[in-house]
Amino acid sequence: MAPPPPPAPDATLSDVGEFGLISELVALFPQGEHVLVGPGDDAAVLRVRAGHVVVSTDLMVEGRHFRRDWATAEDVGHRAAAQNLSDLNAMGGRAHSLTVGLAAPADLPAAWAIDFARGFAAECALVGASVVGGDLTRASEVVIAVTVIGACTQAPVLRSGAVPGQLLALCGRQGWAAGGLAVLGRGFRSPRALVDAYRRPAPLYDAGRAAAEAGATAMIDISDGLLAEAGHLAADSGVAIDVRSAAFELPEPLQAVGAALGVDPLSLVLGGGDDHALLATFDPGSPPEGWVVVGEVLAPGDGGPGAVTVDGAAYEGATGWTHF
Amino acid sequence: MAPPPPPAPDATLSDVGEFGLISELVALFPQGEHVLVGPGDDAAVLRVRAGHVVVSTDLMVEGRHFRRDWATAEDVGHRAAAQNLSDLNAMGGRAHSLTVGLAAPADLPAAWAIDFARGFAAECALVGASVVGGDLTRASEVVIAVTVIGACTQAPVLRSGAVPGQLLALCGRQGWAAGGLAVLGRGFRSPRALVDAYRRPAPLYDAGRAAAEAGATAMIDISDGLLAEAGHLAADSGVAIDVRSAAFELPEPLQAVGAALGVDPLSLVLGGGDDHALLATFDPGSPPEGWVVVGEVLAPGDGGPGAVTVDGAAYEGATGWTHF
Incomplete structure (x- = not known):
């Protein structure tokens, strides 16, 4: 036929x-x-x-x-x-x-x-x-x-393995898709690099296994917002996490969008999802290549397990999004 | 907590x-x-x-x-x-x-x-x-x-293994859910046995593996209509199938619904789905316990591979449903 x-x-x-x-x-x-x-x-x-x-x-x-x-x-x-x-x-x-x-x-x-x-x-x-x-x-x-x-091929890396004293590290660009979504929401189509990042994310598919082999103790995919996902990781591990805002690169397109839309570009990085970057914890020292240290794992303090702070203080902006 | x-x-x-x-x-x-x-x-x-x-x-x-x-x-x-x-x-x-x-x-x-x-x-x-x-x-x-x-635990039974000369057999009640759906569609809630069959099908979860072990050559789940599924099986096997209408039991509730709604109860059996009965082919002889012979596998005739007839003739009623 x-x-x-x-x-x-x-x-x-x-x-x-x-x-x-x-x-x-x-x-x-x-x-x-x-x-x-x-x-x-x-x-x-x-x-x-x-x-x-x-x-x-x-x-x-x-x-x-x-x-x-x-x-x-x-x-x-x-x-x-x-x-x-x-x-x-x-x-x-x-x-x-x-x-x-x-x-x-x-x-x-x-x-x-x-x-x-x-x-x-x-x-x-x-x-x-x-x-x-x-x-x-x-x-x-x-x-x-x-x-x-x-x-x-090795033991899976769960959200629950972070221990106080470990490093929090990020792999992959973060905030770009959120920037793209923000400009589309205002009716714009540029910066093109951000719009493209939103339309077609580019997860680093070799990074997860490499991190597992390098000893990542906990790992999560950032789909709903960096601080929200850090919160899931902290809650499941029974720890607190402090994120250091100065650790994040704020590349030119994010700064341009921030200026154009009147938003802090850091808020796109901390609250944005959809880039599918990875967040993981490692023992102190140097994280594997491709990973940037962005915070640390702490014993639960006043906020209890799952608390996430930025530069030691509560974060006022959006940390992610919920579905209902 | x-x-x-x-x-x-x-x-x-x-x-x-x-x-x-x-x-x-x-x-x-x-x-x-x-x-x-x-x-x-x-x-x-x-x-x-x-x-x-x-x-x-x-x-x-x-x-x-x-x-x-x-x-x-x-x-x-x-x-x-x-x-x-x-x-x-x-x-x-x-x-x-x-x-x-x-x-x-x-x-x-x-x-x-x-x-x-x-x-x-x-x-x-x-x-x-x-x-x-x-x-x-x-x-x-x-x-x-x-x-x-x-x-x-054994080789999976596909849709494509039926060979001319084999038997077509049915396992499980068939037409009950279609009868239940038909009465619900007219605003009735009885016969209760049929309505319950529609609301909560009762597949025979041990029958598939038992049939495989007993030598079933092809098998399919009837979700969209017996004749339609027989057609998928025939098409994938490159054969024709003839279904024998006298082989089907027409239990009392199906007859009652037929009389009340003015439909042939056989049409509920041949065109109905949702009971999740199984249809399978076996070498000639006796099918396994719990299976009823309802037809036979034929070499493709004028209708080509995939053709399904009822008592040797084309069937005029609905054979199943499509999603668009």
Whole structure:
């Protein structure tokens, strides 16, 4: 049988139909050698080695986590994969398989779904992971559900291992995506470097495992805001954390946005998420290459376990965002 | 620290907040021995044996896959878990771990989410599987995203192994959930047995592995309609299938609904899904206990591979449903 012709450029999901679109999407997902059965059966079948399997799942909702007028479908695909791949990175693990569910209105352009899948597949390819299954259904808004499965070759690094006296260190650029989101929110499209950072984050997928091997005692992915994530790490470890504001580089684009929007660029760094930088704790001394010391781990003080201070004092700005 | 007080009976997700609700939900999910790290870190950590890992994912959207006025939250939790557990059953596998994402309006009662989780956990307990992770976010309607991970102790049974001359057999009640959905759709609440079958399906979780061990050559879970699923099996196997209508039991409640609604009860059996019965093919002879022969596998004829006939002729009724 000849393959079906590609959908017309203006075709909607409703025009193309569930099964037509699924076959278009599946063709975009190459399967790794560990995938014995990919998409299309009741379940995918993977061959895995014995050991630690790491699993994480995330939802993205249109209008809340992304806007179709602020990013291309391909960008959204990259971001959806990146935020899940980054969760495994923060355990010191590496993804090998993902599933993706797409709930969407019937009038969503089929091309959007295809471009989304193309971006998703491209991001997964950066770590050699395969999209092994999915689901497609109708809803009144676009909801993307991703689950990522991977392996740890060493003991996973949890949020709960920080000990007073250790260093808090950051790996990866931080605040750039928040800056991009801030300018998009005001109707601007520049500085381009920040807008691009928001649209398509670039997590350092080798950094998590390297940190684990270098002795990271606790690690977390910054998706909801640096201080908020530091708070999760401190709470789970039963410690307090003090962040040193002078430790953060404030590169030119962040300063430009701060000046243009009248916000302190440091607030983008401390409260912003979406760059998927990593925050980890290490024994005193030099952190691994690529990591910058940004604070220290303290015994719980008056604020109790989980308290996070900036330069020794409570922080007045936003520390992250909540979902309700 | 004392645990937080339970939310007030009329509290919404917005009142309780993301983190408050997550801690309520996580407390409902006991963790199996294979779970080294459960919900709450960047990823769950599982200890698995080397071998075949089976993975499947499904979305359920309010108003499309369930209605909050037609089923309790606990029922919806049972169904959401059941339809995913059933996918692994249809591979001859068994689930050990699930993730669940819940996107919901801010005014959803927190009690709904808690009761949903209670039903979900109870269904997972039937096979000894653990809910190891999840996500909670805001959306304009309720969307539930489930991923299930499990193991096969023998070679997985795919959709593609049917060979002409083999038997098609059914395991589990079929048409009951469709009957329940039909009466709910007309505003009735009885026959109660059918409505209950729709609200809370009861897949036979031991049947898939038993069929695999008994030599099932192809297998599929009936979620979207018996004839539609037979068609997927036939298409993937490159065969045709003829279903014999006289093979189906038409129990009293199905006959009662047929008479009351003026529909052929056989149409509920052939076109209905949601019971999560299994359809499988076996070599000629007697199928395993609990299975009823309902048709046969044929070489592709005029209809080509994938064609499904009923008593040798094309079927005029609905064979299942599509999502767009």
